Amino acid sequence: MATFFEYQNQARKNTRILVLLYALAVVAVIIAVDLVLAAAYLYGFGDHLLPRGVAVGITSALRAVPTSVYVWGAICTGALIFGVSMYNVFKLGGGGRTVAEMVGARRVSSDTRDPLERRLLNVVEEMAIASGVRVPAVYVMDEERGINAFAAGYDISSSVVAVTRGTLESLNRDELQGVIGHEFSHILNGDMRLNIRMLGVLAGIVFIGSVGEFLMRSVRSSRSSRSSGSGGIFAIGLALFVIGMVGLFFARVIKAAVARQREFLADASSVQFTRNPDGIAGALDQISAASQGALIGSRYAEELSHMFFGQSVKLWFGGLLDTHPPIDERIKRVRPGFRPGNYRKLRASPVPAPAETEEAAEGRRLSREQAATGVLTAATMLPGGRRGADLSAQWGRSAGDSARLVGTLDGGKVDYAARLLDALPAALRDKLRDKNGARAALVALLLAPDDDVMLAQLEALNGAGLEALGAAARELVPLTRRLGPAFQLPVIDLGLPAAKESDALEQAELLKALDLVIHADRRVTLQEFVVLTLVRNQLALRAKPGGMGNKKLAEVKDAASLVLSLMAHAGIRQDATGKRGEAVQAALDAGAKELGIEITPPTGTLTLDRAGGALEALKDLAPLQKAVLIRGLFAAVSVDGTIRVMEAGLMRMVSAVLDCPLPPLLESIDPATLAA
Numbered sequence: 001m002a003t004f005f006e007y008q009n010q011a012r013k014n015t016r017i018l019v020l021l022y023a024l025a026v027v028a029v030i031i032a033v034d035l036v037l038a039a040a041y042l043y044g045f046g047d048h049l050l051p052r053g054v055a056v057g058i059t060s061a062l063r064a065v066p067t068s069v070y071v072w073g074a075i076c077t078g079a080l081i082f083g084v085s086m087y088n089v090f091k092l093g094g095g096g097r098t099v100a101e102m103v104g105a106r107r108v109s110s111d112t113r114d115p116l117e118r119r120l121l122n123v124v125e126e127m128a129i130a131s132g133v134r135v136p137a138v139y140v141m142d143e144e145r146g147i148n149a150f151a152a153g154y155d156i157s158s159s160v161v162a163v164t165r166g167t168l169e170s171l172n173r174d175e176l177q178g179v180i181g182h183e184f185s186h187i188l189n190g191d192m193r194l195n196i197r198m199l200g201v202l203a204g205i206v207f208i209g210s211v212g213e214f215l216m217r218s219v220r221s222s223r224s225s226r227s228s229g230s231g232g233i234f235a236i237g238l239a240l241f242v243i244g245m246v247g248l249f250f251a252r253v254i255k256a257a258v259a260r261q262r263e264f265l266a267d268a269s270s271v272q273f274t275r276n277p278d279g280i281a282g283a284l285d286q287i288s289a290a291s292q293g294a295l296i297g298s299r300y301a302e303e304l305s306h307m308f309f310g311q312s313v314k315l316w317f318g319g320l321l322d323t324h325p326p327i328d329e330r331i332k333r334v335r336p337g338f339r340p341g342n343y344r345k346l347r348a349s350p351v352p353a354p355a356e357t358e359e360a361a362e363g364r365r366l367s368r369e370q371a372a373t374g375v376l377t378a379a380t381m382l383p384g385g386r387r388g389a390d391l392s393a394q395w396g397r398s399a400g401d402s403a404r405l406v407g408t409l410d411g412g413k414v415d416y417a418a419r420l421l422d423a424l425p426a427a428l429r430d431k432l433r434d435k436n437g438a439r440a441a442l443v444a445l446l447l448a449p450d451d452d453v454m455l456a457q458l459e460a461l462n463g464a465g466l467e468a469l470g471a472a473a474r475e476l477v478p479l480t481r482r483l484g485p486a487f488q489l490p491v492i493d494l495g496l497p498a499a500k501e502s503d504a505l506e507q508a509e510l511l512k513a514l515d516l517v518i519h520a521d522r523r524v525t526l527q528e529f530v531v532l533t534l535v536r537n538q539l540a541l542r543a544k545p546g547g548m549g550n551k552k553l554a555e556v557k558d559a560a561s562l563v564l565s566l567m568a569h570a571g572i573r574q575d576a577t578g579k580r581g582e583a584v585q586a587a588l589d590a591g592a593k594e595l596g597i598e599i600t601p602p603t604g605t606l607t608l609d610r611a612g613g614a615l616e617a618l619k620d621l622a623p624l625q626k627a628v629l630i631r632g633l634f635a636a637v638s639v640d641g642t643i644r645v646m647e648a649g650l651m652r653m654v655s656a657v658l659d660c661p662l663p664p665l666l667e668s669i670d671p672a673t674l675a676a
Contacts, residue, residue, distance in 0.1 A: 004188060004407025004660070008623035011190030022085075022201045025251070029208055029243060030077045036239040037073040038065045043235075077208070085204030092196050096153035096160030097137065099196065099307075103298045105139035105162045110498040111433040115352045116168040123173070123180050124161055126421065127273065128493060130413035131184060132406075132652060132661035134538060135493045136161045137500070140168065146292040147171065147283070150307040151183040153192045156659050157538060164296070170286055172348040178279030179309055181270035181409070188407045188661065189269075191262055195307045202251050202303065209244010212237045252321040255306040259323040267334050275411030281335035282347055284310075284327050289344070393666050395643045399594050402634035403627050406660045413663045420490060420664075428479045429494070435502040438495035439510045440472035442535060444480040445488060446517045446528055447473060457520040466513050473513075485527075485649035486666065489656065492531065496538050507539045526570040527646070530653040533612050537657060549620040553597055553628060556621065559614035560629060561600045563654070564591045566611065568636045570650060583640075591636035595628060615657050630660055 002010070042061055092098050100107070108117045121138055128135040136151070137160045144164035153159030161183050163176075171179065186192060215237025270280045287294045287310050294310025295301075301312045311324045324330075331338050395402075421429075431437030443461075448454045454477070461470035483491065499510060514535060518528045553560055568587035592599040621629060633654065637647040648665040655662035 003404050003627065005403075005623045005627035007189045007407070011194055014194050022205075025205050026078060026081050029081065029205060030074045032243045033077045033208065033240070034070045034073045035062075036236060036243065037069055038062050039239070040236055041065050041069055081204040081207065083204070084207045085201050088203040089197070089200035092200055095155075095158050095196070096151070096192070097158075099150075099152040099199070099304070100137075100139040100160050100162045103141060103162070103296075103300050103304065104143060105141045108138045108140055110435075110438070110501065119173060119352055120163065120168060120176065120180075122421075123177050125494060126414055126417045127177075127180055127184050129420065129490045130417035130663055131188065131273075131409060132656065132663045133159070133184065133187060134656065135497050136187070137497060138162075140165060141296075141298070144296055144298070146295045146297075146312075147287045147290055147310065148294045148296055148312060149179050149183055149309040150304065151186045151192060152196060152307060153187070154196060155193070156187055156661060157656075159187050159192060166290070166292060170290060170350055171283055172350045173352075174274075174276055174279040174348065175283040175286060175350075177274050178270050178276065178281075178283045181273040182266045182280060182309055184273065185266035185269035185409065186262070188409065189262070189265065191266075198255065198306065199303055202248075205251060206244055206248050209241050209248060212240025212242070212244055216241060249321070252323075255323050256321050259306040260325050263324050263330070264333060267330055269409050271334050273409035273411060273414060275414075277335040278338075278343065281331045281338050282343060284331050285338070285340050285343060288327050288340070393643060395638045395641060397634075397638075399590075399631040399635035399638070402638065403630040405665070406627075406630060406655065406662050408663060410663060416664055417490075420487070424487070424491070424494075425479050425482075428476065428491075431476060432491065432494045433498055435498045435506070436472065437476075438498035439502065439506065439513075440469060441476055441480065441491060441495050442499065442510065442531075443469060443473035443513050443517060444476040445483075445491060446514060446531060447477055447480070448521060449481060453521045457517045460516040460520040461513055464512065464516055466509060466516070469509060469513050485646045486664070488527070488531070488649055489652050492534060496535070499535075500539065511536055511539065526566050527650060527653070529611055530650065530657060533615055534653055534657050536612075549626070550622045551617075551620045551625065553595060553621065553625050556617045557597050558600060558602075559617040560595060560597065560632070562602045562611065562614045563618060564588065564595070564599060564632060564636060565602055567591070567633050567650065567654070570647075587636040587639045590639040591632040594635040595632040615654075619658055626658060626660055629658070630655065630662075 038061075042065065108121060110121070112118055112121065117138075117140065120140075124138055125135055127133075134157050136153075139160055139162035141162060141164045145166040146164055147166050147170050149161065149163040149167055151159055151161050161180065163179070167176065167179065186195075216234055218233075218237075267280055271277045274280070294308065294312060295314070296304075296308065296312040298304075305312045306323045308324075310327075311322055397405075428441065431441050447457055454474075458470045458474060461467065461473075480491075499507065502510075511532075514532045518524055518532060565588065568584050568591065588599055618626075618629060633651060637643055637651060643651075643665060645666060651665065652662045
């Protein structure tokens with residue numbers, strides 16, 4: 001199976017193919033429009049151009065039309081198509097949020113008390129933490145009764161997941177998990193960027209047909225529809241409408257050819273992720289059984305048809321142009337021998353039981369086989385926030401095998417994520433759902449375990465006029481101090497959706513508070529720096545969608561050297577006196593060997609801005625070059641054949657900044673050992 005980086009690289013190639021197909025389609029439409037214009041010109045001026053009483057061939061007739069008609073027809077048509085496409089691409093610059101709002105979806109608040117929405121958020125949170133993806137914003141299409149969903153976004157960090165109200169009310173938790181697992185596959189496989197590009201591109205091609213439809217409608221509604229001129233206008237409108245429909249036909253063929261294979265892949269990934277083929281098979285079966293099926297009533301159902309979980313519109317030719325494979329075939333592939341009648345009799349109710357509405361009970365029902373893999377208990381809450389950081393586990397993977405973990409979907413990770421969420425204090429979970437509580441929790445994560453240092457940090461906040469935020473963070477210290485390194489990234493991921501709901505001023509205050517807390521003790525650790533960089537990147541407003549990187553490691557060698565050096569130094573135990581220099585050099589050598597470049601040790605004063613600039617530069621690497629970078633970082637931290645809990649946490653956070661979702665690495669460590 002292809003790796004995350006190979007999928008990302010393929011997605012970039014698919015974008016190039018889309019541009020080529022777009023260009024060919026534009027040429028075809030221009031030719032068709034020129035033919036229509038030529039016919040219209042001959043209709044109006046043919047008596048002056050062609051000899052009377054003489055049979056003239058089509059080629060000769062077209063040659064009789066002035067060249068300027070074809071030239072201006074091509075220029076105007078091309079400009080119109082390109083302009084409409086660019087307008088729609090610009091309109092979709094907001095990414096997944098814009099797509100969700102386009103279909104009238106409502107964002108689900110992090111602190112919702114609706115049991116169906118709460119269950120949905122819990123499933124999304126589990127899968128995000130299990131896969132290393134930032135928790136997507138979640139939307140609900142309240143007016144849609146069909147069973148459907150989609151994921152959208154220009155990149156992994158800013159993706160959204162939207163489901164219909166029919167999905168929430170019709171599916172039980174296992175079925176909902178199967179659908180969300182399917183959508184997470186699209187997030188990880190690089191499908192979303194191409195999907196949004198197609199939305200914008202196809203809008204320009206279809207626009208020609210829309211103009212033709214408008215002309216025909218205007219003639220029919222006009223009082224002078226019987227005039228001789230109106231007949232010609234109607235004919236032109238009909239011709240443009242046909243041209244538009246021809247373009248739409250081929251667009252649907254392309255979407256069907258591409259989307260069908262991706263749907264099979266996403267179905268298989270969902271099974272791999274949830275380890276429950278009945279989940280997605282049951283969801284597909286519910287679509288078959290529902291009167292509304294997966295149909296979407298929105299006027300954008302056609303444009304988004306390639307993005308949905310199920311077939312959102314009815315098409316012609318017996319499914320020839322369907323964007324999705326037949327439901328029976330999809331079920332057969334993921335669950336051979338599936339019996340709809342038996343399943344429907346035994347399936348769990350889609351309505352959450354009262355106990356399920358409580359956070360501690362929501363969705364944590366593990367099978368005996370899953371439970372046997374080990375239970376994460378409150379013992380993993382490490383007192384003082386430091387204990388357990390130096391614990392390590394044998395790491396039997398090579399650097400290459402380690403890098404292949406990026407973007408993987410593993411059912412065992414989902415179980416671990418569910419148990420990890422259970423281990424978080426309920427009071428902290430509640431705070432993370434509220435925008436003010438989430439901001440306070442993110443600050444509390446970086447408050448020092450030493451009381452004197454923490455007081456200095458709080459005084460820095462007070463001096464900057466952030467007393468309220470500092471006081472709220474201080475109240476959460478008893479909860480956050482109990483968290484070990486393995487919990488830092490999950491807490492950040494859980495708090496970011498609520499923090500993103502705050503206004504620009506509140507977000508600026510949060511970033512300022514994190515910066516002050518980090519610098520209050522005049523010492524910046526790599527972990528503190530990465531936390532600040534991750535939160536800053538996630539809260540940064542994007543004026544336009546970022547392009548996929550295309551740089552090579554050799555072009556950003558200094559940035560790679562700096563980050564590798566930071567990881568090598570951070571990964572060495574502080575008590576490794578005497579041999580510390582040798583250990584750091586061994587880590588640097590191992591990383592440099594994987595990177596294939598000569599490492600230049602950083603010189604001068606290392607500041608947050610300088611380190612942040614290095615990570616930003618590395619984000620512009622091409623997908624396969626990012627794979628090399630991740631291999632090098634893994635080689636550095638695992639040079640001794642082990643990975644410490646702190647190193648695993650750092651790898652995940654650095655990978656998160658680089659948009660390389662890395663799942664939990666050390667979930668197999670015995671919790672009792674962690675707490676020892």
